[in-house]
Amino acid sequence: MKIVVLVKQVPDTTDVRLDEKTGNLIREGLESIINPDDRHAIEAAVRLKEGRSGRVTVLSMGPMQAIDVLSESIGMGADEGILLSDKAFAGADTWATSFTLGKAIEKIGLFDLILCGRQAIDGDTAQIGPQVADYLRIPHVTYVCDVEEVKKKTITAKRRLENGYEQVRCALPALLTVIGELNLPRYPTMDRLIHACREKAPIKVWNAADVGVQTRQVGLEGSLTHVIKTFAPKFKREGEILNGDTKVVVHELIERLKKSEGATACKAFSSTCKL
Amino acid sequence: MGVWVEIDLCDGCNLCLKACPYSALEVKKGKAEVLERCTSCGACLEVCKKKALVTDAKPREIPDFSGHRGIWVFAEQRDGQLNRVSLELLGKANQLGNELNQEVSAVLIGHHVSDLADTLIRYGADRVYLAENRLLKGYRTLAYTKVVEELIRKYRPNIFLMGASHIGQDLAPRVSRRVGAGLTADCTDLSIDSKEGILLQTRPAFGGNVMAIIVSRYSRPQMATVRPGIMEAIPLPDHKGRIIKQPISLSEKEIGLKVLNIAGEEKKQVNLSAAKVIVAGGRGVGDENGFRVLQELAEIMGGEVAGTRVAVESGWIPAENQVGQTGKSVRPEIYIACGISGAIQHRAGMMHSRYIVAVNKDPAAAIFQVADWGIVGNMHDVVPEMIRQLKG
Numbered sequence: 001m002k003i004v005v006l007v008k009q010v011p012d013t014t015d016v017r018l019d020e021k022t023g024n025l026i027r028e029g030l031e032s033i034i035n036p037d038d039r040h041a042i043e044a045a046v047r048l049k050e051g052r053s054g055r056v057t058v059l060s061m062g063p064m065q066a067i068d069v070l071s072e073s074i075g076m077g078a079d080e081g082i083l084l085s086d087k088a089f090a091g092a093d094t095w096a097t098s099f100t101l102g103k104a105i106e107k108i109g110l111f112d113l114i115l116c117g118r119q120a121i122d123g124d125t126a127q128i129g130p131q132v133a134d135y136l137r138i139p140h141v142t143y144v145c146d147v148e149e150v151k152k153k154t155i156t157a158k159r160r161l162e163n164g165y166e167q168v169r170c171a172l173p174a175l176l177t178v179i180g181e182l183n184l185p186r187y188p189t190m191d192r193l194i195h196a197c198r199e200k201a202p203i204k205v206w207n208a209a210d211v212g213v214q215t216r217q218v219g220l221e222g223s224l225t226h227v228i229k230t231f232a233p234k235f236k237r238e239g240e241i242l243n244g245d246t247k248v249v250v251h252e253l254i255e256r257l258k259k260s261e262g263a264t265a266c267k268a269f270s271s272t273c274k275l
Numbered sequence: 276m277g278v279w280v281e282i283d284l285c286d287g288c289n290l291c292l293k294a295c296p297y298s299a300l301e302v303k304k305g306k307a308e309v310l311e312r313c314t315s316c317g318a319c320l321e322v323c324k325k326k327a328l329v330t331d332a333k334p335r336e337i338p339d340f341s342g343h344r345g346i347w348v349f350a351e352q353r354d355g356q357l358n359r360v361s362l363e364l365l366g367k368a369n370q371l372g373n374e375l376n377q378e379v380s381a382v383l384i385g386h387h388v389s390d391l392a393d394t395l396i397r398y399g400a401d402r403v404y405l406a407e408n409r410l411l412k413g414y415r416t417l418a419y420t421k422v423v424e425e426l427i428r429k430y431r432p433n434i435f436l437m438g439a440s441h442i443g444q445d446l447a448p449r450v451s452r453r454v455g456a457g458l459t460a461d462c463t464d465l466s467i468d469s470k471e472g473i474l475l476q477t478r479p480a481f482g483g484n485v486m487a488i489i490v491s492r493y494s495r496p497q498m499a500t501v502r503p504g505i506m507e508a509i510p511l512p513d514h515k516g517r518i519i520k521q522p523i524s525l526s527e528k529e530i531g532l533k534v535l536n537i538a539g540e541e542k543k544q545v546n547l548s549a550a551k552v553i554v555a556g557g558r559g560v561g562d563e564n565g566f567r568v569l570q571e572l573a574e575i576m577g578g579e580v581a582g583t584r585v586a587v588e589s590g591w592i593p594a595e596n597q598v599g600q601t602g603k604s605v606r607p608e609i610y611i612a613c614g615i616s617g618a619i620q621h622r623a624g625m626m627h628s629r630y631i632v633a634v635n636k637d638p639a640a641a642i643f644q645v646a647d648w649g650i651v652g653n654m655h656d657v658v659p660e661m662i663r664q665l666k667g
């Protein structure tokens with residue numbers, strides 16, 4: 001079973017700060033991590049390989065420092081890593097990214113399964129999986145939370161719905177996007193990590209020429225969508241703070257709600273209005 | 276190819292820093308400097324008063340899209356039930372359609388779903404493209420993709436909106452790749468740029484810490500998925516529209532996927548997006564008993580109970596009741612936040628509420644910044660007092 005896992009390096013968005021002056025993101029000092037969903041994809045791939053013959057290839061597109069996520073994936077049990085890195089890839093939207101990843105997968109050759117995370121926490125688009133699948137003309141299943149059976153030509157999986165589950169059988173080769181419910185990712189082992197950081201580690205770096213794409217097809221130039229502006233979200237309202245004794249402030253609040261246009265929405269008011 | 280600074284011209288005014296969507300500029304010792312992550316997008320060139328920023332990147336040609344007209348909304352249904360987000364999108368589409376002077380259409384796909392067309396028309400669809408077939412009964416990606424692709428190629432819409440629901444987020448990227456269209460995910464605002472007449476798509480990024488405005492200049496339709504619960508569904512009871520049937524040719528083989536089983540969860544359905552009043556609680560509520568008091572207030576006001584991620588993770592309320600970036604977006608008439616600090620991820624899901632009331636004992640809590648009325652105090656005193664006074 002040949003599996004390709006798509007893994008992205010992302011900034012840890014839990015402590016993102018903005019530059020007050022420019023409204024831009026302060027990237028300095030932001031820790032980079034493997035995108036959380038993608039860890040579950042790696043774990044699933046390694047488990048699927050265990051107990052049968054197979055190969056797990058981890059593929060990532062990003063700056064050179066993204067090599068760290070490949071080492072970590074190999075530490076978790078992946079066989080090899082490929083980093084797509086080229087200045088020409090910078091600024092890519094999901095159209096250009098899915099094209100670049102698709103081209104690289106074609107170069108890797110035959111595969112049975114492609115696994116990716118449902119979404120990346122920096123862009124939160126959840127678009128790459130289905131777009132890569134469409135580029136490769138294979139079916140996809142999103143929100144996978146359980147892989148039940150893998151046969152030669154089909155895979156049976158459970159996917160999450162808004163309020164329940166759906167069990168599907170999909171023809172192989174296929175692409176799955178996975179969510180956290182799927183499994184508990186293992187930690188990389190020390191000896192595998194050392195293996196992944198040796199000079200002869202099974203990691204390759206490909207540039208635009210290696211995957212056979214032209215500069216104008218990838219990165220910002222190859223993108224169909226463009227960010228024209230970023231700004232800090234504005235949430236502020238003209239707030240009024242009510243001060244004083246609880247009974248009094250609650251009374252004041254209720255008076256204001258009653259007079260507001262929201263009053264009709266409130267059951268408690270409509271009954272008092274009838275009096 | 277790149278962007279660079281003519282040092283002699285630069286006066287270190289900082290304007291380019293503000294314009295750069297990629298934070299790829301810095302001003303050091305009074306001079307701008309282009310960092311490695313620059314993508315040569317050119318946003319800085321326009322704002323530089325001193326013409327100190329230069330590029331050798333050629334401007335990209337925008338194709339002629341005058342043949343693409345109309346605003347489309349994907350009418351999402353499961354088991355013959357329309358997803359509310361589709362009606363919300365029709366509301367928005369009508370507004371965009373008025374500005375552009377273009378028609379609004381709904382794309383309705385399924386099996387025996389034609390009676391939904393009437394609802395779509397009464398929420399503003401001028402046309403309903405109807406695709407019915409036995410193989411389209413349940414949602415399956417490749418079947419729906421093929422139908423949508425054929426419709427887009429035949430009728431060439433200008434804008435195509437889907438809900439950022441499970442189905443929408445599965446289908447939209449697939450369709451976008453298939454028809455060669457740019458797609459923006461999970462938008463929270465849409466408007467038309469008055470100069471270029473293109474769709475301005477606003478969405479949060481980096482965990483809601485940054486908002487980005489995104490455009491699709493180089494492809495049609497301009498596609499976006501839109502977060503449920505943010506746009507407003509506007510009933511137009513007298514609106515007239517017509518149904519256009521789409522012929523279908525599909526085979527089981529090309530769909531590549533079978534649904535073996537669907538299991539619902541046996542939980543009480545909460546419908547936060549439709550609630551007019553929401554009483555929400557956070558860590559300050561303290562325990563499940565605290566939430567029972569909120570429940571009582573919600574019942575008196577005719578609303579629902581919701582909470583922060585902390586409240587969900589503490590097991591005080593079920594996960595479906597979480598409001599925020601990783602929970603639901605809601606826009607009730609009245610949102611009462613009790614013992615909630617107002618973290619950005621929580622505000623992202625409730626800031627579109629019509630009126631916001633905050634009860635928090637910390638006067639510096641961020642929730643007060645978004646509140647119309649705030650009470651600084653202990654919610655364990657304030658909420659029971661509200662119940663008492665409302666009961667009269």
Ligand SMILES: Cc1cc2nc3c(=O)[nH]c(=O)nc-3n(C[C@H](O)[C@H](O)[C@H](O)COP(=O)(O)OP(=O)(O)OC[C@H]3O[C@@H](n4cnc5c(N)ncnc54)[C@H](O)[C@@H]3O)c2cc1C
Pocket residue numbers: 013014482556557558559560582583584585586597598599600601602603613614615616617618619620621624634635636637640652653654655
């Ligand atoms: C990627 C990501 C996604 C997230 N998504 C979400 C999301 O969707 N929704 C969400 O809610 N959070 C989300 N969070 C978490 C969010 O950052 C906050 O941690 C969370 O919202 C805080 O919840 P809280 O306000 O209940 O708790 P706290 O921040 O601990 O605030 C408790 C508040 O209660 C007040 N208080 C305490 N006792 C009382 C009392 N007796 N009377 C009155 N006030 C009292 C305190 O003054 C304090 O302000 C997310 C975080 C991350 C990193």
Ligand SMILES: Nc1ncnc2c1ncn2[C@@H]1O[C@H](COP(=O)(O)O)[C@@H](O)[C@H]1O
Pocket residue numbers: 006007008009035037038059060061062094097101115116117118119120121123124125126127128129
């Ligand atoms: N640059 C990238 N390199 C490798 N995989 C990626 C990249 N971007 C996205 N992916 C994969 O696509 C998934 C969804 O990402 P996104 O569509 O950006 O939310 C991620 O969880 C990854 O598995």
